[in-house]
Amino acid sequence: MDERLVYVDGDLGEFNKKTNLCVYNMLIRTPESAEIIIPSELEHSKEAIKLMSNHAISIINKYKLNNPKFMDNFKFYLTYDQKTLNSGEQHRGPNPHTDDIQGPRYNNDKSRVGFEYILSDNTPTIFYKNPTELSFSNENKEDLWNLIEDNADEMATYKAEINKVGFMNFYQIHRGDYVQTKTDRTFIKLCVTEKLFDADSDTVNPHLSNNVINGISYPWKITSRKSPGFVKFVKKNRM
Ligand SMILES: [Fe+2]
Numbered sequence: 001m002d003e004r005l006v007y008v009d010g011d012l013g014e015f016n017k018k019t020n021l022c023v024y025n026m027l028i029r030t031p032e033s034a035e036i037i038i039p040s041e042l043e044h045s046k047e048a049i050k051l052m053s054n055h056a057i058s059i060i061n062k063y064k065l066n067n068p069k070f071m072d073n074f075k076f077y078l079t080y081d082q083k084t085l086n087s088g089e090q091h092r093g094p095n096p097h098t099d100d101i102q103g104p105r106y107n108n109d110k111s112r113v114g115f116e117y118i119l120s121d122n123t124p125t126i127f128y129k130n131p132t133e134l135s136f137s138n139e140n141k142e143d144l145w146n147l148i149e150d151n152a153d154e155m156a157t158y159k160a161e162i163n164k165v166g167f168m169n170f171y172q173i174h175r176g177d178y179v180q181t182k183t184d185r186t187f188i189k190l191c192v193t194e195k196l197f198d199a200d201s202d203t204v205n206p207h208l209s210n211n212v213i214n215g216i217s218y219p220w221k222i223t224s225r226k227s228p229g230f231v232k233f234v235k236k237n238r239m
Pocket of ligand 1: 093099174
């Protein structure tokens with residue numbers, strides 16, 4: 001049992017029904033609409049997504065009581081990643097990283113406010129207990145994931161719970177784990193942020209195409225990343 005993640009209880013529906021679908025950072029809710037818009041292929045995951053999004057909205061509304069402008073431009077992005085993994089394979093980010101703290105538009109401010117929810121049906125995400133000091137680094141010149149990789153302490157980790165929605169922030173250092181035998185794995189992430197997810201690896205939501213969102217027409221123009229964007233290098237063997 002890990003006490004460092006907050007879990008959101010509720011109906012998960014058939015979130016891991018076998019589909020072999022993968023979408024990455026797909027916009028599903030805009031600031032202009034209260035609707036969650038997911039393609040019909042992801043209908044089986046709507047209960048889990050609703051659980052995450054209702055929790056997110058309750059947090060935003062609570063903060064708005066004191067700060068009516070709080071996250072005015074927030075957006076919801078969905079990652080749904082289902083794969084069959086062979087023994088020794090690893091599903092997602094192979095080395096320690098945080099989500100969403102470095103991007104092409106930042107000028108030494110690391111990240112705007114944001115948070116996310118994760119859910120998996122097996123092989124839970126590994127989290128690191130110890131922080132990495134980033135306040136003296138400049139994300140316009142340095143690769144923050146490299147710094148995190150160098151400082152991660154493999155002797156001080158814990159695992160998220162499976163089949164539970166975990167609530168986390170952009171600064172919690174984590175990595176994926178390796179499977180021991182052939183395994184079907186489903187991973188869902190709902191990211192709540194003011195950022196534009198416009199990397200070439202992000203999935204466009206076809207139901208939102210040709211809309212103007214935050215004054216910018218969607219799909220957004222792809223913006224290249226200075227850093228890997230999603231960590232692909234592995235310095236240490238962690239199997
Ligand atoms: Fe991650």
